[in-house]
Amino acid sequence: MNKFAPLFGLALGAWLTLPVNGQPYPYPIGGEPYHRPPINSGSGFHTQRALRFKQDQDERGYHLRIKAQGYSADAIQVKIVGPYLVVENQEAHQIENRHQRGYSFSSTSSSMRRRFRLPADADVAAMARSEEDGVIVITLPYR
Numbered sequence: 001m002n003k004f005a006p007l008f009g010l011a012l013g014a015w016l017t018l019p020v021n022g023q024p025y026p027y028p029i030g031g032e033p034y035h036r037p038p039i040n041s042g043s044g045f046h047t048q049r050a051l052r053f054k055q056d057q058d059e060r061g062y063h064l065r066i067k068a069q070g071y072s073a074d075a076i077q078v079k080i081v082g083p084y085l086v087v088e089n090q091e092a093h094q095i096e097n098r099h100q101r102g103y104s105f106s107s108t109s110s111s112m113r114r115r116f117r118l119p120a121d122a123d124v125a126a127m128a129r130s131e132e133d134g135v136i137v138i139t140l141p142y143r
Contacts, residue, residue, distance in 0.1 A: 051076075051112065053087075061141035062122055073131050078138055080124050081115075085138065088113040 049070030056063050066087060068076055076089050092109040118124065122140040130137045 061139055062119055064138040066136040073136055083118050084115040085118055086115050
């Protein structure tokens with residue numbers, strides 16, 4: 001047995017237990033980095049999107065308020081299907097990246113559909129849609 005083997009094992013164990021300092025790999029001088037960009041730099045998967053619904057009523061009728069975070073208000077469709085008010089959205093995104101090291105293409109899509117039962121005394125023919133400060137308001141007056 002080599003007399004330096006225990007010393008080598010001790011040094012290797014100490015090296016393996018050292019904390020990682022989190023510094024990036026030192027790239028070659030004049031060269032480009034060999035790492036991938038962070039996932040959230042161009043991906044549609046990491047965007048914060050949320051829809052919040054609030055139902056209420058007053059003397060004018062029923063109101064459905066839709067707060068759309070991360071969605072454009074024009075992309076949200078509201079329609080009547082049978083006894084339901086249907087709120088839906090379908091979006092497709094295509095991202096093309098061309099750079100000197102190559103080419104990448106990604107495609108993402110998302111869809112959302114939510115149904116609300118219409119009250120029996122709501123006047124569907126007089127339904128109105130308005131937008132106030134990024135909030136879509138659907139108004140159904142009483143009959």
